[in-house]
Amino acid sequence: MTRRFLAAIGFALALAPAALADPFKVNVDQTVTLKLARAANSVVIGNATVADVAVHDSNTLLIPGKAFGSTNLIVLDRGGNKIYENMLDVGGEAPHSLTIVRGTGTYTYACSDKCRGTPMVGDAPSHFEEVMNTVKGKAGAAKGE
Secondary structure, rough: OHHHHHHHHHHHHOOOOOOOOEEEEEEEEOEEEEOOOOOOOOEEEEEOOOOOEEEEEEOOEEEEOOEEEEEEEEOOOOOOEEEEEEEEEEOOOOEEEEEEOOEEEEEEEEEOOEEEOOOOOOOOOOHHHHHHHHHHHHHHHHOOO
């Protein structure tokens, strides 16, 4: 009787909806891999402004975090059956970053030996624009422009 009961609980847990699972976490401007148990045919992300999905191969997805927020991810096989469904939480910062809050504005810096401005979604517009102009200028100089 106990074995049947434990087997029934195990079976029920295996069939439990993915919504009960912990959300899949991704940092902004970082990419994580997701290995699938079966080959995927269709991949759908709820809000492509929060995260994106690139199919590396039929069993491996690459998920880059694009902006702070949450969305969902659904993966279907060739027969339209769900292989994977879960929430994606995009947030956090890189381990070597610094965010300064001044009044209502935020200013993000990437730090190693020194801290330098880095573009981050949600930063003060003037800071973001200044950093992006520097990045574009450097890229243009590398092309000989």
